[in-house]
Amino acid sequence: MTDELREQYDVVVIGGGAAGLNGALMLARARRSVAVIDAGEPRNAPAHGVHGLLGREGMPPAELLSIGRGEVRQYGGHVVDGAVTGAKAGEGGFTVALADGREVKARKLLVTTGLVDRLPEIPGLAEHWGRDLVHCPYCHGWEVKDEAIGIVATGPMSMHGALLFRQWTSDLVVFTNERLALPPEEAEKLKARGTRIVDGAIERIESENGRISGVRMAGGEFVPRTVLATASRMEARAGFLQDLGLNTVEHPSGAGEHVPADPFGRTEIPGVWVAGNVTDLMAQVGAAAAAGAMAGAQINMDLVNDDTAAAVAAYRAR
Incomplete structure (x- = not known):
């Protein structure tokens, strides 16, 4: 089951793994309109189970994602199948393009597309x-x-x-x-x-x-x-961010390429955040989910600040 993609959201989350779903969960619980767009290519799909994740030890990866999708929907978030091909900045936020021709607008973006292993x-x-x-x-x-x-x-x-x-x-x-x-x-x-x-x-x-x-x-x-x-060479799935001027760079470990961000997931492009393996190549599922939650909370605060600034401006104009 997936949801119909609306024209606009407070936040579009690109990537529906542990980081993206946990970020979306935080945002949906904060009463933000949020859509997760997922291409259905989880890195851990071949694995029999997720390990080292308290309370979910040994759970098949697909089952974990199914539960996560349900939890996001429980609070009004949308989960949409689709592959993102590009994103452009514009007035009031961003326009995200999908491979099937659909477009969606968002005030903020959270990118959690993970990585590709080169063996x-x-x-x-x-x-x-x-x-x-x-x-x-x-x-x-x-x-x-x-x-x-x-x-x-x-x-x-x-x-x-x-x-x-x-x-x-x-x-x-x-x-x-x-x-x-x-x-x-x-x-x-x-x-x-x-x-x-x-x-x-x-x-x-x-x-x-x-x-x-x-x-x-x-x-x-x-x-x-x-x-x-x-050890694979790990390369972030982030080519669609190039139109925003956000490129992957070599990870300090030499293990591959990632999208740099601060400890909260904020990138050098205002309004664009990252979490999970797209920025932290070595993160396991639990760490990726935690990073998604952190980024979601920070994005909500960013939106709160934007909403407050707009309210103050309107208040002064009375």
Whole structure:
């Protein structure tokens, strides 16, 4: 079920994940007219469950979003299916364009479109994403505990991942894949905890019955593994903001590109706010939802200030 898109709202939320829905919930409860426009491409769709979220541990991602949509509607908010292609500033706010030709006006925008994961281009790898190919030990570590795990290195941050995943298994292999140069002191840390290091390029990932069976090296060696972990390059879904002069930039961590904002989600463009993975690449579902709530409250205060300024001007003109 989705709602009909009206011509104008106090706030349009672009993106209907945890951050967007929680932001919309705050705004709807503040008696603001709000519409969430969602393209239906959640990053965590392949995952079986959401983890580390108090009160919702293990809940399927689609179920969590369904509950969130219902809660937004409970307070009069609209949830609309659609892909946003552009946004322009104008008198009184913004005009948001959708791929199907619809347009909607808003006084403020909250952008919560998340990110896209760019995986290493290794044959046989991508099709396992979110199941037996994982990226975050806090999201998936318990589910793959004690399995034969392999770290597919993508750069220096892979050393961080290797140290972390050792907490969940004693059977760990690091594949440097010509992307990770380990100084002797770093290699020593891994070896001291029983972690094997395999140098050289990976040729492909091999599978059996739809599950990872191991890693075939370019030199011919086959290393059996049942789970692989790798760091994706994370890129914010924000190309539609370019007409507003708001562009993505490299994240300080080097993990990808994000939309910069202050701690409350305020961007450099007045009236445009961001929350969740579009600005915080490493945020889990709980952190993204909390950021959406914070941004929603701040947007409401911005609107209160605008409404008060207009009322004062009208009062003085009597």
